[in-house]
Amino acid sequence: MTQAISVEEIKAAMEAAVPGCRAEILRNESPSAQHSLLIDHEHAVNVAAFLRDDMALRLDFCSCVSGVDWPDREITEKVKVKKTVTTPEGEAQEQDVEETRKTMIPGFLEAVYHLFSIEKKHGPVVLRMRTVNRGGDARLPSLTPVWRSAEFQEREAFDLYGIVFEGHPDLRRILMWEGFADYPMRKDYVPPAEDDVEAVAK
Amino acid sequence: MLGEGIVKGLAETARNFLGSFVDEERLTTVEYPEERLPQAEAARNFPFLIYDGDDAEKGLRCVACQICEKECPPRCIHIEKSKDKKPDYVGKQQFYPAVFDIDVSVCMSCQICVEVCPFEAIRMDTQFELSTDDRFGGLLWTKAELAKTNEYYHSIHPTEAGETDARLDEEKAKVAAKAKPAEAEMQAKA
Amino acid sequence: MSAMVTRVVLEEEESARGVEGELLEISMGPHHPSTHGVFRMDVRLDGERVTRLKPVFGYLHRNHEKIAEKASYLAAIPYTDRLDYLCSMTNNWGYALAVEKLAGIPVPERAEYIRVITAELTRLQNHASLIGFLLQDMGASGTPLMYAFREREKILDLFESLTGARMMCNYMRFGGVRVDCSSEWLEAAQNIASSFPQFLDEYEQLLTGNEILMARTQGVGALSAELAVNAGITGPMLRASGVNYDLRKVDRYGIYDRFTFRVPLGDHGDVYDRYMIRLLEMRESVKILEQALAAIPEGPIIDPKTRLRGLRPKAGEAYGRIEGPKGELGFFLISDGSTNPYRYKVRPPSMINLTVLEDMCLGRNVADVVVILGSVDIVMGEVDR
Ligand code: SF4
Ligand code: SF4
Numbered sequence: 001m002t003q004a005i006s007v008e009e010i011k012a013a014m015e016a017a018v019p020g021c022r023a024e025i026l027r028n029e030s031p032s033a034q035h036s037l038l039i040d041h042e043h044a045v046n047v048a049a050f051l052r053d054d055m056a057l058r059l060d061f062c063s064c065v066s067g068v069d070w071p072d073r074e075i076t077e078k079v080k081v082k083k084t085v086t087t088p089e090g091e092a093q094e095q096d097v098e099e100t101r102k103t104m105i106p107g108f109l110e111a112v113y114h115l116f117s118i119e120k121k122h123g124p125v126v127l128r129m130r131t132v133n134r135g136g137d138a139r140l141p142s143l144t145p146v147w148r149s150a151e152f153q154e155r156e157a158f159d160l161y162g163i164v165f166e167g168h169p170d171l172r173r174i175l176m177w178e179g180f181a182d183y184p185m186r187k188d189y190v191p192p193a194e195d196d197v198e199a200v201a202k
Numbered sequence: 203m204l205g206e207g208i209v210k211g212l213a214e215t216a217r218n219f220l221g222s223f224v225d226e227e228r229l230t231t232v233e234y235p236e237e238r239l240p241q242a243e244a245a246r247n248f249p250f251l252i253y254d255g256d257d258a259e260k261g262l263r264c265v266a267c268q269i270c271e272k273e274c275p276p277r278c279i280h281i282e283k284s285k286d287k288k289p290d291y292v293g294k295q296q297f298y299p300a301v302f303d304i305d306v307s308v309c310m311s312c313q314i315c316v317e318v319c320p321f322e323a324i325r326m327d328t329q330f331e332l333s334t335d336d337r338f339g340g341l342l343w344t345k346a347e348l349a350k351t352n353e354y355y356h357s358i359h360p361t362e363a364g365e366t367d368a369r370l371d372e373e374k375a376k377v378a379a380k381a382k383p384a385e386a387e388m389q390a391k392a
Numbered sequence: 393m394s395a396m397v398t399r400v401v402l403e404e405e406e407s408a409r410g411v412e413g414e415l416l417e418i419s420m421g422p423h424h425p426s427t428h429g430v431f432r433m434d435v436r437l438d439g440e441r442v443t444r445l446k447p448v449f450g451y452l453h454r455n456h457e458k459i460a461e462k463a464s465y466l467a468a469i470p471y472t473d474r475l476d477y478l479c480s481m482t483n484n485w486g487y488a489l490a491v492e493k494l495a496g497i498p499v500p501e502r503a504e505y506i507r508v509i510t511a512e513l514t515r516l517q518n519h520a521s522l523i524g525f526l527l528q529d530m531g532a533s534g535t536p537l538m539y540a541f542r543e544r545e546k547i548l549d550l551f552e553s554l555t556g557a558r559m560m561c562n563y564m565r566f567g568g569v570r571v572d573c574s575s576e577w578l579e580a581a582q583n584i585a586s587s588f589p590q591f592l593d594e595y596e597q598l599l600t601g602n603e604i605l606m607a608r609t610q611g612v613g614a615l616s617a618e619l620a621v622n623a624g625i626t627g628p629m630l631r632a633s634g635v636n637y638d639l640r641k642v643d644r645y646g647i648y649d650r651f652t653f654r655v656p657l658g659d660h661g662d663v664y665d666r667y668m669i670r671l672l673e674m675r676e677s678v679k680i681l682e683q684a685l686a687a688i689p690e691g692p693i694i695d696p697k698t699r700l701r702g703l704r705p706k707a708g709e710a711y712g713r714i715e716g717p718k719g720e721l722g723f724f725l726i727s728d729g730s731t732n733p734y735r736y737k738v739r740p741p742s743m744i745n746l747t748v749l750e751d752m753c754l755g756r757n758v759a760d761v762v763v764i765l766g767s768v769d770i771v772m773g774e775v776d777r
Contacts, residue, residue: 030708030727031496060621061637064711064722066737114711114724114739118621118637124711149624151747160455175450175776184455207601214598215535230542242549244571246556273701275467312470312562317570318701326556 627719
């Protein structure tokens with residue numbers, strides 16, 4: 001796999017072609033070194049169309065669309081803080097005290113697009129979009145109007161992760177049945193008890 | 203000419219049909235179960251436990267380390283470790299499985315358990331005619347049903363069993379070699 | 393954007409007719425002999441003509457991805473066998489390749505050769521049986537399929553003597569392969585490689601010039617190159633539409649850059665081209681096999697430094713893909729540094745190749761739908777996962 005054009009160059013080209021678009025480079029430290037570009041919602045379709053049609057890039061083939069779930073995380077870190085402590089001797093003193101601080105990192109859902117160019121034979125370029133949260137605002141713009149290969153895969157991400165792709169022509173459940181309530185690929189999904197499965201099977 | 207392709211195709215079919223009377227290559231089916239094809243030596247179906255000697259309880263190589271239980275992809279192995287210990291094949295005191303069950307209705311014959319077992323205790327069987335009318339009990343194999351002799355292992359996978367035995371012998375020799383200087387030292391002291 | 397045009401035409405047509413009552417809505421499948429497993433198509437018919445077709449998936453869904461996310465890197469390999477259960481070897485390879493990219497694992501020479509040999513054998517048996525199934529769908533009950541199965545059986549016997557299983561091989565590991573092959577095995581593989589062209593000649597004699605086959609396939613289910621690219625079609629189906637894109641040439645994964653072979657391309661993108669492409673690809677596969685069997689070196693078969701059990705790749709992600717017999721088979725892995733993948737995603741070629749099923753079937757009759765579906769080459773184990 002040849003990555004002919006670096007992510008930095010793509011980012012610059014993107015921002016020049018689509019005014020106002022915001023992109024962020026996410027480094028990938030693993031040996032694969034497939035870095036990705038996080039793009040904003042408003043300009044996503046324009047950016048995608050640019051990537052597809054630009055003569056130098058020609059990313060005409062959207063190979064893989066994956067949903068990823070990043071649940072809320074709580075980070076506990078030990079921090080040293082200065083505090084006025086009343087010691088048994090009665091005198092107030094300033095001391096270094098270790099305190100555990102908890103920070104909540106709100107979760108989100110992510111859609112990852114792996115793009116290649118059939119014409120220029122390069123790739124992968126990895127695009128990412130993130131939802132605001134995992135609840136009611138799990139929305140992303142659909143890139144199916146740009147690459148039709150995203151049609152079934154976005155439906156799958158909707159079905160299994162609950163990402164609502166706005167502008168998708170036919171957003172229905174694909175693998176689970178209509179009327180199924182939950183999103184089974186989320187990390188906090190609780191499968192039905194074994195006996196229930198048995199009962200359904202009978 | 204229209205129909206030429208069809209005629210050519212029919213000639214091909216005829217060649218195969220008539221050929222099946224004279225050529226083994228073209229006669230590919232056998233009348234199972236009266237007639238059977240020999241199995242490949244590497245064939246695998248469900249796992250079994252090996253024991254040395256004649257006593258399945260005493261000779262069982264498994265030391266209940268539970269690695270296979272943890273690594274089995276569908277988690278169809280259930281092991282309960284014993285409270286006491288018994289000597290293993292090199293004479294070291296080891297635990298043994300008080301309970302060792304495999305649910306073969308879940309087992310997918312992947313042989314990951316064989317790959318990860320460090321004690322050469324579990325191997326793949328080649329038996330495949332295993333239908334039963336008891337859906338639950340009949341398909342839950344207990345330790346007694348799983349235990350097979352090393353000779354049986356030799357009879358189904360001779361090459362592999364030979365290699366295993368060679369490895370075990372080497373290990374035993376190593377243990378013996380280590381034990382000897384220690385013994386000699388003891389005697390010298392005495 | 394040609395991709396969306398057909399849809400619009402369809403809606404217009406419906407409103408123009410205005411006689412909803414005369415359209416017939418039928419459900420083909422899920423238990424239909426032509427659907428290659430449990431697969432359903434909701435078809436709307438105007439007489440015999442298809443005016444709408446919606447595929448319905450999920451009958452074989454078992455959430456393969458979730459299972460693999462809960463299993464260790466090693467324990468996921470036997471599950472990949474069960475994706476496209478005709479081609480477990482290539483599935484193993486795709487997954488192993490992704491893990492190797494993720495963790496930076498080298499593969500020894502001999503293992504690379506064995507991988508190529510087993511993958512090309514897999515391609516042979518997949519394409520041969522696909523043609524058999526396609527002909528079965530066309531109404532040629534049995535004969536072509538049985539001839540294909542006769543050859544496939546020889547390859548499966550070979551797999552069994554190497555890996556212990558005929559279809560669920562569970563053979564490749566990240567960093568190499570599981571067991572070494574003997575010289576007898578290589579000889580047997582050589583025999584298959586040398587006798588396969590003869591079988592292909594017979595097969596072509598039986599089928600290629602057949603007037604019924606030509607009438608049923610030429611011009612049926614044509615797919616344009618732009619639509620194929622835009623819809624992410626890969627594999628023989630893409631090349632039948634005339635797009636030169638074969639990952640063995642493009643990515644040169646493994647050691648494919650050492651072999652000389654050609655990539656056959658089609659002109660019309662119809663069912664006949666898809667049939668021909670597979671026949672030609674089998675001939676190329678035989679060439680690769682011959683070269684690989686002649687050059688296979690001695691040596692280790694697995695990277696000795698790689699821990700199979702308890703592999704913990706550094707946090708990061710990787711997308712690995714190979715040219716499977718059905719198209720681009722990709723695996724997307726995200727590691728969080730633990731013993732099981734944080735995210736494991738399969739890019740299933742057979743499912744994505746169905747994106748254009750409706751476009752190919754519109755305006756054709758029901759009998760053509762069966763043939764078009766047959767030419768896509770799907771396996772439900774992979775579509776539904
Ligand atoms: S063969 Fe596979 S599924 Fe069966 S017990 Fe062993 S590890 Fe488990
Ligand atoms: S069979 Fe092997 S891996 Fe499993 S518990 Fe026994 S010794 Fe351990």
